[in-house]
Amino acid sequence: MSLKFVHEYRDGSLAKQLIAAIHGVKGAWMEGEPLKVESLPDNPKDHVQKPVRKKRRLRLMEVCGTHTMSIFRHGIPSVLPRGIELLSGPGCPVCVTAQQDIDAFVELALQKNVIVTTFGDLMRVPGRSSSLQQEKAGGREVRIVYSVFDALKTAQQNPDREIVFCAVGFETTIPTVAAAILMADEQQIENFSIHCAHKITPPALAALMETPEVSIDGFLLPGHVSVITGTDGYKEVFQRYQVPSVIAGFEPVDILRGIYMLVLQNHSGYPLLENAYERAVSKEGNPKARQMMAQVFDTVDAVWRGIGTIPLSGMVLKEKYIHFDALKKFDISPVETPEPAGCACGEILMGLKTPLQCALYGKKCTPVHPVGPCMVSSEGACAAHYKYMV
Amino acid sequence: MCLAVPSRIIEINNNVATVDVDGVKREASLMLLDDAVIGDYVIVHAGFAISKVDETAAEQTLQDMRNMLAFADQQQPE
Numbered sequence: 001m002s003l004k005f006v007h008e009y010r011d012g013s014l015a016k017q018l019i020a021a022i023h024g025v026k027g028a029w030m031e032g033e034p035l036k037v038e039s040l041p042d043n044p045k046d047h048v049q050k051p052v053r054k055k056r057r058l059r060l061m062e063v064c065g066t067h068t069m070s071i072f073r074h075g076i077p078s079v080l081p082r083g084i085e086l087l088s089g090p091g092c093p094v095c096v097t098a099q100q101d102i103d104a105f106v107e108l109a110l111q112k113n114v115i116v117t118t119f120g121d122l123m124r125v126p127g128r129s130s131s132l133q134q135e136k137a138g139g140r141e142v143r144i145v146y147s148v149f150d151a152l153k154t155a156q157q158n159p160d161r162e163i164v165f166c167a168v169g170f171e172t173t174i175p176t177v178a179a180a181i182l183m184a185d186e187q188q189i190e191n192f193s194i195h196c197a198h199k200i201t202p203p204a205l206a207a208l209m210e211t212p213e214v215s216i217d218g219f220l221l222p223g224h225v226s227v228i229t230g231t232d233g234y235k236e237v238f239q240r241y242q243v244p245s246v247i248a249g250f251e252p253v254d255i256l257r258g259i260y261m262l263v264l265q266n267h268s269g270y271p272l273l274e275n276a277y278e279r280a281v282s283k284e285g286n287p288k289a290r291q292m293m294a295q296v297f298d299t300v301d302a303v304w305r306g307i308g309t310i311p312l313s314g315m316v317l318k319e320k321y322i323h324f325d326a327l328k329k330f331d332i333s334p335v336e337t338p339e340p341a342g343c344a345c346g347e348i349l350m351g352l353k354t355p356l357q358c359a360l361y362g363k364k365c366t367p368v369h370p371v372g373p374c375m376v377s378s379e380g381a382c383a384a385h386y387k388y389m390v
Numbered sequence: 391m392c393l394a395v396p397s398r399i400i401e402i403n404n405n406v407a408t409v410d411v412d413g414v415k416r417e418a419s420l421m422l423l424d425d426a427v428i429g430d431y432v433i434v435h436a437g438f439a440i441s442k443v444d445e446t447a448a449e450q451t452l453q454d455m456r457n458m459l460a461f462a463d464q465q466q467p468e
């Protein structure tokens with residue numbers, strides 16, 4: 001059976017035409033203002049023999065872990081002109097989670113009578129002293145769930161235990177957690193709580209643009225975050241920074257089309273906010289989901305790995321639902337902890353480095369022994385690089 | 391975490407849909423969608439249907455893309 005809405009967007013001939021069209025836009029990545037930044041060599045090994053090339057490259061950033069995976073899986077970097085560089089931005093939910101939140105999850109697993117429920121990707125992220133996986137191996141109860149509803153079900157099935165859900169994720173996930181909180185409230189499920197490390201996307205784009213070292217010529221905006229925010233969700237950031245921006249889906253043709261549109265915008269010199277995922281994303285997004293988010297959470301400043309505090313980029317439970325806050329329930333206060341020494345996850349998330357430019361990559365840090373979350377999560381830049389590029 | 395492949399709704403019970411992706415069946419809550427019916431294609435994220443897939447838009451996109459590529463071809467004769 002062929003999958004509807006999938007095979008057309010994996011059409012090889014369409015992909016080839018798009019690749020040719022991208023190559024055909026001559027000059028998009030050589031012209032423009034004289035160098036603002038020195039470009040980095042393709043491979044750090046080249047650094048020694050060759051001087052850093054001074055030509056201006058086009059730096060496009062995808063802001064979604066699912067894009068990162070898809071881009072690598074389909075070998076997209078290898079079919080693009082060498083003048084186009086793809087960067088993985090702050091779009092992998094586990095990778096952007098601050099060290100203090102990872103430690104809080106581990107701390108919660110150590111509480112008496114607790115069952116911690118989590119998405120699988122968080123299990124192996126190293127905290128200050130251990131990871132959820134290590135705690136599980138040591139006899140603590142940590143269960144992987146596919147949905148926050150599974151966590152809620154666990155709470156209903158184990159009335160004499162305390163169920164904690166590790167809430168990470170962006171706009172796509174936040175409404176699902178909000179729905180679970182509303183349901184827990186309605187059904188008075190009192191042995192359920194969450195530690196909320198949710199993040200919202202547009203403030204992170206703004207934070208990147210405000211960082212002087214960061215240079216980005218276009219954003220490939222996350223398809224499924226945009227399902228919720230709609231094109232309108234990026235309007236403010238776009239108007240302020242005027243960076244070419246295209247919302248894209250996840251099949252190879254979707255991604256190539258998005259890249260082509262970003263290249264065209266750079267070529268013409270007129271930045272636009274465009275939607276190339278029309279079949280799933282509308283102008284206004286999913287208002288019902290956003291309404292639920294707003295009903296349950298307040299927007300607050302939040303700490304992102306490597307980036308630091310970004311104003312109004314995180315979520316906390318509203319006062320009315322504060323009894324579902326795991327840190328309050330177990331009286332835990334997060335302590336600021338340094339990120340693992342030598343790990344460049346933060347710089348990678350900001351497009352300042354590529355995984356190959358991390359000294360630990362492939363040596364001390366591998367998928368079997370990950371040092372940072374970018375190597376743990378399958379959506380992380382280091383893990384995707386390791387899996388498909390070595 | 392994100393299932394990028396659209397799933398078809400084959401059953402709805404109590405605001406929970408049974409969806410099918412290439413023969414694999416899963417449950418997805420419809421709490422975040424107002425107007426989903428059996429037969430609709432939806433995008434499912436972490437156990438929730440978050441959006442309907444717009445069939446007309448999907449076809450239009452492919453058509454637009456072909457037009458755009460034909461235009462690009464004309465602009466750059468090799």
Ligand code: SF4
Nearest residue numbers: 344345358365372382
């Ligand atoms: S390779 Fe490992 S240590 Fe280096 S940035 Fe990636 S996750 Fe961090």
